[in-house]
Amino acid sequence: MLTVCNSGPANLVSRRGFLRLGALGLGGLTLPQLLAAQDSQPRARRDTAVILYWMAGGPSQLDTWDPKPNAPVEVRGPFASIPTRTPGARICELLPEQAKVSDKFTLLRSVTHREFNHPDASHLVQTGYHEANVQFRGQIYPAQGSIVARLRGANRPGIPPYVCIPDAYFARQGFFQKATYLGGDFDPVNSGGEPTFRFTSPVPSFGLPGDLTVTRSENRRELLRRIDAARRDAGPAVERMGAVYQRAFELITSEATRTAFDLSREPRLLREKYGDNPWGRGALLARRLVEAGVTFVTMNHYEADVDWWDDHYTIEANLRRRLPPFDRALAALIEDIHTRGLAERVLLIAMGEFGRGTRIDALAGRGHWARAMSILLSGGGMSGGRVIGATTANAGEPATQAYSPGDLLATIYQFLGIDPGHMLPDRQNRPVRLVDHGTPIQELRG
Numbered sequence: 188m189l190t191v192c193n194s195g196p197a198n199l200v201s202r203r204g205f206l207r208l209g210a211l212g213l214g215g216l217t218l219p220q221l222l223a224a225q226d227s228q229p230r231a232r233r234d235t236a237v238i239l240y241w242m243a244g245g246p247s248q249l250d251t252w253d254p255k256p257n258a259p260v261e262v263r264g265p266f267a268s269i270p271t272r273t274p275g276a277r278i279c280e281l282l283p284e285q286a287k288v289s290d291k292f293t294l295l296r297s298v299t300h301r302e303f304n305h306p307d308a309s310h311l312v313q314t315g316y317h318e319a320n321v322q323f324r325g326q327i328y329p330a331q332g333s334i335v336a337r338l339r340g341a342n343r344p345g346i347p348p349y350v351c352i353p354d355a356y357f358a359r360q361g362f363f364q365k366a367t368y369l370g371g372d373f374d375p376v377n378s379g380g381e382p383t384f385r386f387t388s389p390v391p392s393f394g395l396p397g398d399l400t401v402t403r404s405e406n407r408r409e410l411l412r413r414i415d416a417a418r419r420d421a422g423p424a425v426e427r428m429g430a431v432y433q434r435a436f437e438l439i440t441s442e443a444t445r446t447a448f449d450l451s452r453e454p455r456l457l458r459e460k461y462g463d464n465p466w467g468r469g470a471l472l473a474r475r476l477v478e479a480g481v482t483f484v485t486m487n488h489y490e491a492d493v494d495w496w497d498d499h500y501t502i503e504a505n506l507r508r509r510l511p512p513f514d515r516a517l518a519a520l521i522e523d524i525h526t527r528g529l530a531e532r533v534l535l536i537a538m539g540e541f542g543r544g545t546r547i548d549a550l551a552g553r554g555h556w557a558r559a560m561s562i563l564l565s566g567g568g569m570s571g572g573r574v575i576g577a578t579t580a581n582a583g584e585p586a587t588q589a590y591s592p593g594d595l596l597a598t599i600y601q602f603l604g605i606d607p608g609h610m611l612p613d614r615q616n617r618p619v620r621l622v623d624h625g626t627p628i629q630e631l632r633g
């Protein structure tokens with residue numbers, strides 16, 4: 188555990204301790220991750236925000252939002268379809284709660300691209316850029332959340348602009364949710380662990396480590412005096428970091444940040460409506476964060492095989508376990524956004540990196556399929572109760588207007604008041620567009 192203070196009579200922060208202050212955390216957050224301030228921001232500020240419900244692994248369009256009830260059983264899969272409140276729109280029978288609130292969301296069924304492996308597809312959807320072999324090369328371009336953090340910042344002071352729940356999963360497959368050449372200041376803040384309804388601290392290890400307790404940290408002048416002394420002792424390199432750490436300390440001790448992460452403040456009945464599981468707690472936390480002023484929240488769930496949408500095997504058993512809590516959590520979030528008057532300023536998107544194969548194979552699963560995928564969108568000032576786009580009889584190709592991940596990213600940026608054609612400098616100081624190719628989807632604005 189980090190000990191910030193020396194044990195000597197001067198009780199000053201040691202040089203090593205100061206350099207390690209970057210490890211102070213709200214559940215393992217580094218200080219640069221906590222900074223919401225930016226070098227430049229648009230003059231016109233809009234109080235808009237995005238929640239990305241990231242369905243990592245690639246959900247089956249046929250077994251969620253684009254069922255084909257008249258197709259052969261090997262195509263349509265093991266589940267029946269049910270009607271929704273949207274005339275003519277049917278979804279999987281395991282999504283009854285979403286069916287009840289379909290008047291509050293739009294299904295975009297004809298999204299397509301060409302990346303059939305998880306890393307390259309995730310990189311494309313998160314960044315808007317096709318890059319090959321990113322599993323070995325690493326993330327090349329900044330993720331959408333980092334771009335939003337850079338160009339918009341947080342909607343309120345003392346709140347991080349970009350948060351991943353529970354974290355950005357930089358290991359394992361890699362979901363490419365970091366800032367790359369924008370710099371670590373615009374990496375996501377990780378919530379630090381699975382959200383819990385029981386309040387001990389807002390997030391596991393949310394408080395300050397070592398002997399720097401919240402009570403002691405309230406003596407801000409004393410702490411800053413110790414930091415200043417350490418800066419003088421450590422030399423010019425650390426001196427330049429002084430302002431950064433002072434601002435980060437303000438965020439660590441921000442009551443607004445601590446309150447936003449505290450799910451125990453929500454009514455018991457509402458917590459039960461979301462569900463006492465990672466899906467429900469994560470969705471409720473996402474709503475609290477955007478209300479508190481976070482501009483971009485990504486929900487990740489990759490904690491066990493059943494939470495990972497890569498259903499190469501036993502898709503029926505997997506979805507019978509996974510879809511009910513997912514259905515409940517997402518429907519509760521959709522309804523909550525509308526009930527609380529957030530539907531004009533908060534855009535919710537539920538999607539993965541691609542869809543899945545058009546036939547149940549010999550392994551009782553479906554393979555990767557990028558030629559057609561379905562996306563759910565709610566809020567963002569958009570009308571609900573609509574289906575945009577359609578696929579062929581086996582849900583394998585767009586049968587109407589096709590849309591790309593770049594089109595969706597351009598739509599997100601436009602909603603947030605960011606010009607999709609804006610350019611930011613890369614590591615060589617060359618201007619790079621936010622999206623390689625993409626046009627806002629005007630049909631979503633109808």
